[in-house]
Amino acid sequence: MSESVEKEERKPRHFIQQMIHRDLDEGKYGSGIVTRFPPEPNGYLHIGHAKSICLNFGLAQEFGGICNLRFDDTNPLAEEDHYRIAIEKDVKWLGFDVEDRTYFSSDYFDQLYLWAIELIKLDKAFICELSFEEMAEYRGNPKEPGKFSPSRNRPIEESVDIFERMQAGEFKEGTYTLRAKIGMTSSNMHMRDPILYRIQNAAHYRTGDKWKIYPMYDFTHCLSDAIEGITHSLCTLEFEVHRPIYKWLIDQLPTPSTPYQREFAKLNINYTLLGKRVLKKLVDEQLVDGWDDPRMPTLSGMKRRGYTPTSIRNFCDRVGVAKRDNVIDLSLLEFSIREDLNKIADRRMAVLNPLKVVITNYDENGEELLDAVNNPEDETRGSRQIPFSNTLYIEKEDFMEDPPRKFFRLGPDREVRLRYAFFITCNEVIKDDSGEVVELRCTYDPLSKGGKSPDGRKVKGTMHWVSAKHCVDAEVRLYDRLCQVEDPASEKPEEGFGDVLNPDSLKVIKAAKLEPSLVEAKEEEPFQFERMGYFCADRDSSDDKLIFNRTVGLRDSWAKMGGKK
RNA sequence: UGCCCUGUGGUGUAAUUGGUAGCACGUCUGUUUUUGGUGCAGAAGGCUUCUAGGUUCGAGCCCUAGCGGGGCAACCA
Numbered sequence A: 001m002s003e004s005v006e007k008e009e010r011k012p013r014h015f016i017q018q019m020i021h022r023d024l025d026e027g028k029y030g031s032g033i034v035t036r037f038p039p040e041p042n043g044y045l046h047i048g049h050a051k052s053i054c055l056n057f058g059l060a061q062e063f064g065g066i067c068n069l070r071f072d073d074t075n076p077l078a079e080e081d082h083y084r085i086a087i088e089k090d091v092k093w094l095g096f097d098v099e100d101r102t103y104f105s106s107d108y109f110d111q112l113y114l115w116a117i118e119l120i121k122l123d124k125a126f127i128c129e130l131s132f133e134e135m136a137e138y139r140g141n142p143k144e145p146g147k148f149s150p151s152r153n154r155p156i157e158e159s160v161d162i163f164e165r166m167q168a169g170e171f172k173e174g175t176y177t178l179r180a181k182i183g184m185t186s187s188n189m190h191m192r193d194p195i196l197y198r199i200q201n202a203a204h205y206r207t208g209d210k211w212k213i214y215p216m217y218d219f220t221h222c223l224s225d226a227i228e229g230i231t232h233s234l235c236t237l238e239f240e241v242h243r244p245i246y247k248w249l250i251d252q253l254p255t256p257s258t259p260y261q262r263e264f265a266k267l268n269i270n271y272t273l274l275g276k277r278v279l280k281k282l283v284d285e286q287l288v289d290g291w292d293d294p295r296m297p298t299l300s301g302m303k304r305r306g307y308t309p310t311s312i313r314n315f316c317d318r319v320g321v322a323k324r325d326n327v328i329d330l331s332l333l334e335f336s337i338r339e340d341l342n343k344i345a346d347r348r349m350a351v352l353n354p355l356k357v358v359i360t361n362y363d364e365n366g367e368e369l370l371d372a373v374n375n376p377e378d379e380t381r382g383s384r385q386i387p388f389s390n391t392l393y394i395e396k397e398d399f400m401e402d403p404p405r406k407f408f409r410l411g412p413d414r415e416v417r418l419r420y421a422f423f424i425t426c427n428e429v430i431k432d433d434s435g436e437v438v439e440l441r442c443t444y445d446p447l448s449k450g451g452k453s454p455d456g457r458k459v460k461g462t463m464h465w466v467s468a469k470h471c472v473d474a475e476v477r478l479y480d481r482l483c484q485v486e487d488p489a490s491e492k493p494e495e496g497f498g499d500v501l502n503p504d505s506l507k508v509i510k511a512a513k514l515e516p517s518l519v520e521a522k523e524e525e526p527f528q529f530e531r532m533g534y535f536c537a538d539r540d541s542s543d544d545k546l547i548f549n550r551t552v553g554l555r556d557s558w559a560k561m562g563g564k565k
Numbered sequence B: 001u002g003c004c005c006u007g008u009g010g011u012g013u014a015a016u017u018g019g020u021a022g023c024a025c026g027u028c029u030g031u032u033u034u035u036g037g038u039g040c041a042g043a044a045g046g047c048u049u050c051u052a053g054g055u056u057c058g059a060g061c062c063c064u065a066g067c068g069g070g071g072c073a074a075c076c077a
Helices: A003-009 A015-025 A047-062 A081-094 A105-121 A132-139 A156-167 A217-228 A237-252 A276-284 A299-305 A309-319 A330-344 A446-451 A516-520
Strands: A034-037 A066-071 A102-104 A125-128 A177-180 A195-199 A213-215 A232-236 A260-264 A346-348 A354-359 A367-373 A383-389 A391-395 A415-418 A423-431 A437-445 A465-467 A472-479 A506-514 A527-529 A533-537 A547-552
Touching (some): A015 A047, A015 A232, A015 A260, A034 A047, A034 A232, A047 A232, A047 A299, A066 A081, A081 A299, A081 A309, A105 A125, A105 A156, A105 A177, A105 A195, A105 A213, A105 A217, A156 A177, A156 A195, A156 A213, A177 A237, A195 A217, A217 A237, A232 A237, A237 A260, A309 A330, A330 A533, A330 A547, A354 A506, A383 A465, A383 A516, A415 A446, A437 A446, A472 A516, A506 A516
Parallel strands (some): A034 A066, A066 A102, A346 A527, A354 A437, A472 A547
Antiparallel strands (some): A125 A177, A195 A213, A354 A391, A367 A383, A391 A465, A415 A423, A423 A437, A472 A506, A527 A533, A533 A547
């Protein structure tokens, strides 16, 4: 292979891909790599998790390995089964098939318990009876070393005995903990005799009341990885300080494999709140319509809003993987969804803010069907027919009585094209008592049917429209960013949202006028309402009430010029 | 101020040490167009790649220090 060809084939690789390449070259993993996505079932997945999912499943695909879905469910207080169900659904929706590889840390509790006892017997762990407050005091701080627990030299047999009795339910919460015996001087607080097990009398959503003690994250995660034969355990940067304890435990115990942990920077997006606690707060305080509110950055919310799995995966690709903190511009997300929807969404006409137009020279009782292309980007989508009559609706903002120079739309004595229909000229403007324009009287050119004039004359503007006689009403929900501040997380939203939330994040249009074919729209089926943006039917729709969500608007260079608003 | 991570155009991310530091988004031009969408063509952007030293024939890549950003002291994950 020539050098130039090699060069062309070389794609930019992030540091984790490079690391795996190295590992594979060294023959470390003959049977291929194994990764995992390890959510805690205590909330819904959001776009930040999508980055991790795409990374872990993507790596497995790329290197011919597998990726497990493992619920890291070691805290019965926070976890619930409906979260587990939602998470499984979201992962699948995103486009990753876990097949039979759904696992639970809680399924490893027996093995973990045995290993805990083994660790005690190795004199690498002990039962501590410091109270919560004492523990904090003994821990010291990052600058000063901590002090040994008075329980640290408890005889091994005694620790084993207490540990077993903890599980037997003999003690109250908070009375005892199992701690690793590492030392109290590390500058890494997580290495100062960290807690491995605590007593918790809560019932677990999967194991019920079988367990009175539950293993901590640090004890559980590495050992669960080892049980599953994970080769590359990838997590976000804040777990970097946990790496030594991860390695320490793997080193102490006779685990079936020796995985290692590597960290990458989590995703941040401006004007967007990511973080399960805060999102849960939005839900709990009913500031949004549940976890799947279309304004939420959750996968279920984005799905309801009309985002496609493809667009989210592409977004995650473009975002990259590195170790420095990053803030992705919301426009990259919008680009990714427009890119996909432009290719796949059928076009329809819908008037959001209707203005009545009467075609004075068109037969009052007449009507006809006109051909309209479904998707100019995809010929295989064919075409449909839309009804035309003498009374139409056009978009209010497509008419100006006193238009500025660059306004290409309708005005008095101007001629424009109605898309797929005819050229019309505005002859008369009718206003109500308050002076508001309420109706336009226009004439049409019968020869311009389909939108082309036989004499070759051009018009500058093309507008969407709908036949008043045939159209259907619908509610349309227009969304804007949920947060009005660029870096909402810095406003301490966990303490209160203050003015971080955008009061105009939802605008409801009660009676938009839609092309009749839209009554058939199915939930999440994407449409482009020509010139207005991408929309999909909301799950709140019923037989007698259509409701559409705007996924995202079209790029709008007219608005950018200041033409609108 | 203890330790760890990190610092490349507005944003994000590349670059086997050596030809004008690439790509994407965004921005701006022009062009096509029955969507002021898409497509196409192109441009701009205080680039001593945070700063200062050092190693080297040669450093964005290595070393040291400084500065900036982030993280760590939950019986959460």
